[in-house]
Amino acid sequence: MSHALPLPPPGQCFHCLQPLPENGGYSVHLGGHDYSVCCYGCQAVAETIGQQNLLHFYQYRDTSNPLQVPLVPDELQQLEAYDDEQLQQQFTRQQDNLRSISLSIEGMTCSACAWLIEQHTRRLPGLVNVQVNATTERVQVQWHPDQLRLSDILKAIAELGYRALPFQSATQEQEFKKRRRYFVTRLGIAGLATMQVMMLAIGLYFGVVSDLDPQLRQFMWWISLFMATPVLLYSAQPFYVSAIRSIQAGRPNMDVPVTVALLSAYGASAYATVINEGEVYFESVAMFTFFLLVGRYFELLARQKAVSAAANLVKLIPAIAQQELSDGQINPVSVSQLKPGDIVHVYPGATIPVDGELLSDSTAVNESILTGESRLVEKHQHELVLAGSLNKTQPIRVRVTATQQQTVLASIIELQDLALSRKPKLARVAERMASKFVVRILLLAAATFLIWTVIDPAEAFWVTLSVLVATCPCALALAAPTAVTGAIHKLNKSGVLLRNADVLQVLPEVKTMFVDKTGTLTTGEFVLQQRHYYATARQAEIDAVTQALERSSNHPLAVPLQQLTEHSEPLTQIKSQMGMGLTGKWQQQGGGSVTVRLGSLRYIQQWHPQFEPRLPDAQVFLATHDTVLAEYAVGDALRPDTQATIAELQQAGIHVVMLTGDKLEFAQRVANQLGISEVHANCLPADKLAILNAAQANAPVAMIGDGLNDGPVLAQADVSMTFGHAADLARTAADVILLRNQFSAMTQFRTITQLARRILRQNITWALVYNIGILPIAMAGYVTPYIAAIGMSTSSLIVLLNSLRLYR
């Protein structure tokens, strides 16, 4: 063995991979080379390994990661089946040369698990991004398929003791059921046992008063021991698992003190029972477990509710599509086999299985699954129809553009997952606090134990136990996640999609809101708003002339004037005058032809210099050489309910500012209508950015705009919102997407956000007050273990019930 053995990272002991002492440690001579080790122990062991000819141990171990042990169990090999390209197409998304997948994870118990998985997988070469969502128990992974295999990612996760498989919504419901059953059976056993043990305990309390027969007392102790054992061994399992994981991740969570408390209370009570001396607290063990489980069960239900709201969407997409073959025959195939360009048929009343281009003339669809809006939407030929929407009126033919994971619906679900996995700052703070709290509680409990050993050794153990139980920061750990998932769930229900849960915290602080005009306040389409005729009797004729002229124009203002009347008038020699308008010869019914002009005021004033328009907003005029016939005011159509919403926002003390690239005259008109006082018109994107930046110096600002064109401005704002043109979801840059095209969603959004923030704050305040308040009392020895259990559970239940208000 002349070649050198693989070296660990610098600064670590060659043998045990722990840090080397500052003086560089000691050295060991193996196979002709020198290696640094941290101590004599390692030196001796390494030498022994060398002498026993066992150096291959150093050859094949993984030195990059001290956690790694070089052995691959056989069952992990099976995961390689997932490397099959065809199989992967069903649940991965390919973007450029990156591939992404949503994995569902079994065995996650807490945020420490999420951390553990993230840290462990991030080391894999070729892995670009990994985001673990502890709430939905899902992981989003992005990787380079040419550098890394999917099975390697799955194996890395399996090494930590979790089972990761590609997420399939069909199995989720089963998973949920399994998880609920897991808790319900444990809860049931804990509940039954608690009742029995409590009854005995009450008997024992009274027995203490009226001198219970010692033999009977011991008998009751044994019964209690018998009852409490399944609670400890079976019902409390989830806490042990979670505690172990969190310890492994180096971030102890609240289940650590819970586990310590449960095991030591049971151990001491069992010891007391066996030697028939001292005190037993079996009822505290059972009760503590029961209440904690109740809390966890409610938390689970709340989470599942939030998650299944999103998952239900996918379930509605059919797995079978009616494909039209090249010979015109229709053949049912699995959606997973369809490729872009294939043609499928969808019957009325059926759900559209793919995203695609409508080939039939028209139909009406219900897109409520995507937008929450249940009104029918008209779709015309070549328009996009979306998977998950319901075809209502006609049998249609659709050319497939995207299936399965590539559909808009899938991207909506991905967005929701993303929002749930990015916790708002306050939630992260609470989580970190809970983790720090745990370490301090453990330290304080140790101090309590030692101090009480000095004061009164007999009491030390039970006082310490009460400290552990009473101060368990369960409420603190529950405070944020329950409120955040509740809020996201409620927002989704009202058609508001969050990409970033931080918004929940920032929005209530926003004092200035910038709004884009076109496409935001207005629908972006021009409509005829007002008209005036100077010859009222000939209205139909006049409209017909206007219409005929406008049909040869492609000016945006012309569009609403192209469909004015059923009536038609003959016009010839239509000509366009650049920047002025149109002219033509009108063959009047009474005989004789007359030249007419349609266009701007300037154009008409060339013929009628004295003319002053009747309507202040009119831009389009029709005239003959003799007289002006009509004037039209065309304008942006306001989004319905914009006015009321803006008024409401202003009433709430929010300064609404309009930012638009449009001309001042158009902008001002809309602003006047809505009561917006500050208007910035003629803005280039850079101008918008500068204005927003200036305002941002004082307070957080919100921007609501077109998700596609206002990208940079939206990205700069503290909260950015956009209306969801569902088809463009993937490209939009906003934090918040209002899926229903109603401005009033803003008000709902604000109300829910404020409620969520209030509840979050209440929760955290309460949890802190309780935990800090009970600590000195418990340390002073005034709290017995079972009072402590009641106190802890009540405080968690208060937090949970408070968060459940969001689900109403």
Added chain:
Amino acid sequence: MTIDVFAALLMALAGSGHCVMMCGGIAGAFAGQVNKRQLATYNLGRITSYTIAGAVVGGAFAGVAGIAEHGLVSLRVIAALVLVCFGLYLGQWWFGLRYLERLGQPLWRRLQPLAATFRQRRSYTALFAAGMLWGWLPCGLVYSALSWSAVSGSAPQGALLMFAFGLGTLPSMLGFGWLSRQLQQLLQSLGFRQLMGAAMIIYGLWTLIIALRQLQILQ
């Protein structure tokens, strides 16, 4: 003294992370070459060495302690402090125990050449002897346990204590190949070792307080 025997067992279990990191290499590499019975013989040799060391240290200190009043209790204070040091070592907070390990170095230097004698020999006697040599490797955990056998008061008690300690090391050493990957990762993770280290420190401080009370330094 039964409670101390139990504590020694727990100490070894708590130190499993340490065992896996330090000697996991020997056990793991070795396990691949021998059958289970041979591996058990090897480990039995190691535990025998511990037991002998326990008897020697226990007996020697029992003699020394008899000279002074409160001799054993005073030694207990030292044992408690060693345990605290071990807790600090296990949790990677302070590596003072490395100096203690140095004490075993001369003895090991003398024994080490013998190891070559048993190299590649697979008879049960040779394996047992090799295991016995293994038992004398300088090891902070073993020395912490030995400091407890020093205060046990007699050679048999010291031997019993170290035997219990040896049993506690068996799961991590004998089962190295069988322990699941997850469990090994858990045992080796810093979080677990720190928790166990903290438990050691508390236990050490607790015995310290008790000892000080017995010496009537504290009330």
